[in-house]
Amino acid sequence: MTINKIKTPIVILNFKTYLESSGENALNLAKDLESAAIESGITMAAAPQATDIFRITQETDIPILAQHIDPINPGGHTGSNLIDCMIESGIKGTLLNHSEKRMKLSDIDEVIKSSKERDVFSVVCTNNIETSVAAATLNPEFVAVEPPELIGSGIPVSQAEPEIVEGTVAKVKKINKKTEVLCGAGISTGDDMHAALDLGASGVLLASGIILADNPKEALINLVSKI
Ligand SMILES: O=C[C@H](O)COP(=O)(O)O
Numbered sequence: 001m002t003i004n005k006i007k008t009p010i011v012i013l014n015f016k017t018y019l020e021s022s023g024e025n026a027l028n029l030a031k032d033l034e035s036a037a038i039e040s041g042i043t044m045a046a047a048p049q050a051t052d053i054f055r056i057t058q059e060t061d062i063p064i065l066a067q068h069i070d071p072i073n074p075g076g077h078t079g080s081n082l083i084d085c086m087i088e089s090g091i092k093g094t095l096l097n098h099s100e101k102r103m104k105l106s107d108i109d110e111v112i113k114s115s116k117e118r119d120v121f122s123v124v125c126t127n128n129i130e131t132s133v134a135a136a137t138l139n140p141e142f143v144a145v146e147p148p149e150l151i152g153s154g155i156p157v158s159q160a161e162p163e164i165v166e167g168t169v170a171k172v173k174k175i176n177k178k179t180e181v182l183c184g185a186g187i188s189t190g191d192d193m194h195a196a197l198d199l200g201a202s203g204v205l206l207a208s209g210i211i212l213a214d215n216p217k218e219a220l221i222n223l224v225s226k227i
Helices: 024-040 050-059 083-089 105-117 129-136 162-175 190-198 216-223
Strands: 010-014 043-047 093-096 121-126 142-145 180-184 203-206
Touching: 010 024, 010 180, 024 043, 024 050, 024 216, 050 083, 083 105, 093 105, 105 121, 121 129, 129 142, 129 162, 142 162, 162 180, 190 203, 190 216
Parallel strands: 010 043, 010 203, 093 121, 121 142, 142 180, 180 203
Antiparallel strands: none
């Protein structure tokens, strides 16, 4: 089976900067995602730190995203993520505007456009229904709605604030049928993911519930067990 194709429902695991998902641990976690994807048949993608991308794309087959790309061209920029180098490292997609790395609307627009030109898919993170609508007008492949106060809380958005997920799906689909909606924040169990899909989401963007689990591979299998 092909585990490197982007199909929904999708699980995107953001490795952030947890030590449990950095360096050697990042590679091991990516391998857990790979075997969970093979076992379950569900697409599982990873967004590791820039320093871990090349190694992971060399050693696994899952789709890899950048955590952020800067709106820059090659040249005199220090400490930035250049899209061309990210592609050379093996990314297939990118997160943009995560609540821990917010961007200006005009910069999001610019990076979505340069991603499309290079066949890289974009997942624009948003905090509510209104910003999701604004993001969808820029035509990204995905919008991921995440109330920031629930991030890392263990309280799942799909159960605690279902109206945000449902409202985002309804409004985004009204203005752009091609953009898929994901939800994130506090998601960790099969019930959370099931609730997200029931509300019309095409998948989840998550982090701590899996990264900090005693057994991340088991947690991933549990996450998709009710689909
Ligand atoms: O990118 C992932 C989100 O910020 C969700 O994080 P969390 O699963 O730790 O709440």
